[in-house]
Amino acid sequence: MATAKMKHTQTQSLLENLLQLFTNGQSKEDELELKRYDNIRFDDVNKEISEAANEKKRLELEKK
């Protein structure tokens, strides 16, 4: 578990370094541009589909 955690830290920092390499010398505006991805929402579509199916079932039952 500890090794896996260490590996995560290493590869995540490798990715961060790569990002720095690509963004080296960028302006403040570019930095802000990338920050928008920090606030992006993650949606679980499986959950959405299940909820939609349940809602459909509920409505059908109500109709009956």
Next chain:
Amino acid sequence: MNVFYRRLFLYVVPAILIFLGYDKLGLVKFENEETNTLVKLSLFCSGFFVINLIVPILNEKDKKRISDLTDSLEKASGNIRKIVSGELGALFKEKGNPIVNITDLQLNIRIYVPEKRNLYDRIFNCKSLYFQYVNYDSLHVKDIGDDLRFQVLPKEKAQGLIGKVYDCKSIKYDFQLNENIEKKGYNLTESQKDITGYSKFAIVTPIFKKRTDKIIAIVTLDSEIEVIQPAGQKWRDVIITHCKIIHKNHTLLNSK
């Protein structure tokens, strides 16, 4: 010198030289007729030489440089794919997923860009938009060919995760993709199902145009390996960092 001004200089100067050499307006005028003819001929030949020899050679050099850069960028993106694949594999394994080793996630990164439309479509089908798959060899393990596209507009006809991402401008994921495709949760055609049917999960991210909310590309990460959705924030951090790298690299998206 700025590339634009260099190009302008290379096209405008020979054009002026040829114009002066072929001068009918009498702009180049020497008293001696022989000198006059000689100067005009030299101007014409210089212009002709630059436009027919120097410009094509410089264009070829530029083409080769761009092609080399694109190759390097593609290779770099291929290596980033391996890093992301390994990283996500390690994170998913932590959660007790049946992955043998961390390189086993066999992640495919696929890039979709808005389909180029002809004049007819722009006028008569302006409300319909498709995202077309761009095949970069270094970015995937499983080849699915070049003929895959998803409708994103109009909203009611949106297909697959690509359509949902275009509509919501958020990152969408599904770790039970197969089941949900079967349940017709994605509005896919039979051909789309055949091509994408191999993937057990997919994480789909939008790439935005600078300073706007317009989506210029949609990137999917998928795999044939079945995994359980991991808890926690770590895998999301990896996806976000990957998004940022792709955003910075988006010239690659337009290079094909």
